[in-house]
Amino acid sequence: MSRLFRAVIMGPPGSGKGTISERIARGFGLQHLSSGDFLRENIASNTEAGVLAKTYIEKGLLVPDHVMTRLLLPRLEEMTCHSWLLDGFPRTLAQAEALNSSCELDLVISLNIPLETLKERLSHRWIHQASGRVYNMCFNPPRVQGVDDITGEPLIQQDDDKPEALVARLRHYKDVAKPVIDVYKAKGILHTFSDTDTDRIWPYISSLLSAKIPTDIADAQRASTH
Numbered sequence: 263m264s265r266l267f268r269a270v271i272m273g274p275p276g277s278g279k280g281t282i283s284e285r286i287a288r289g290f291g292l293q294h295l296s297s298g299d300f301l302r303e304n305i306a307s308n309t310e311a312g313v314l315a316k317t318y319i320e321k322g323l324l325v326p327d328h329v330m331t332r333l334l335l336p337r338l339e340e341m342t343c344h345s346w347l348l349d350g351f352p353r354t355l356a357q358a359e360a361l362n363s364s365c366e367l368d369l370v371i372s373l374n375i376p377l378e379t380l381k382e383r384l385s386h387r388w389i390h391q392a393s394g395r396v397y398n399m400c401f402n403p404p405r406v407q408g409v410d411d412i413t414g415e416p417l418i419q420q421d422d423d424k425p426e427a428l429v430a431r432l433r434h435y436k437d438v439a440k441p442v443i444d445v446y447k448a449k450g451i452l453h454t455f456s457d458t459d460t461d462r463i464w465p466y467i468s469s470l471l472s473a474k475i476p477t478d479i480a481d482a483q484r485a486s487t488h
């Protein structure tokens with residue numbers, strides 16, 4: 263069995279994490295594991311962790327580290343046959359230390375996007391809450407305004423995507439993400455990308471992954487996803 267490739271993508275709200283994660287999953291066959299999607303699944307299934315997580319998410323707070331690690335690490339340890347890209351975890355140093363004690367990462371992508379760009383993007387972000395599918399009226403609009411392409415259900419805008427909430431979210435992101443970024447920089451696996459346009463960043467990320475993901479792993483992943 264070929265070795266697995268394990269990567270993480272980090273970035274502030276609206277940085278394009280979800281957008282780029284989907285392109286990486288499609289282009290390189292990595293399993294896209296979104297902590298937000300995983301939490302939404304647990305909330306929808308009314309699990310004990312989901313009920314607890316919901317009380318934090320509704321207040322715009324991060325879910326406690328021990329809840330996140332207890333939820334995610336067993337899921338990652340089960341993935342012995344598929345390379346993956348983790349999106350939205352780790353967000354704190356405690357989460358990074360728990361992840362690092364559980365598995366070795368090959369690469370961390372960090373998106374460093376200007377505040378004004380984040381504000382602009384989030385002001386046009388619409389979400390299908392049940393699936394986590396993300397749209398943007400300027401960048402990737404739904405086929406029919408206001409409804410999800412797959413289910414036809416209404417789209418919503420998150421309260422904490424509003425400009426007045428973003429500055430606080432961004433400050434908190436920078437505070438908790440900096441020690442995580444420092445850990446991966448020290449490990450020599452951090453790659454940072456800065457631009458105002460995801461389509462301009464994507465070719466560089468794609469080239470990096472083409473260089474970093476061994477051909478046998480990429481071929482095996484693509485074969486297993488088709």
Ligand SMILES: Nc1ncnc2c1ncn2[C@@H]1O[C@H](COP(=O)(O)OP(=O)(O)OP(=O)(O)O)[C@@H](O)[C@H]1O
Nearest residue numbers: 274275276297298299319323324325330350351353
């Ligand atoms: N690793 C994590 N640790 C703690 N809380 C988390 C984590 N991942 C997600 N959450 C909680 O779940 C919520 C939804 O996560 P999700 O990534 O979908 O949204 P988000 O962080 O607002 O995304 P974006 O960065 O695109 O705005 C977060 O706002 C946060 O409250």
Ligand SMILES: Nc1nc2c(ncn2[C@@H]2O[C@H](COP(=O)(O)O)[C@@H](O)[C@H]2O)c(=O)[nH]1
Nearest residue numbers: 276278279280281383387397398401459460
């Ligand atoms: N106008 C642009 N919007 C973009 C770009 N890349 C992503 N997006 C949209 O912004 C939000 C945040 O992205 P996410 O992947 O972090 O959720 C979302 O609505 C995307 O559709 C871009 O280059 N220009």
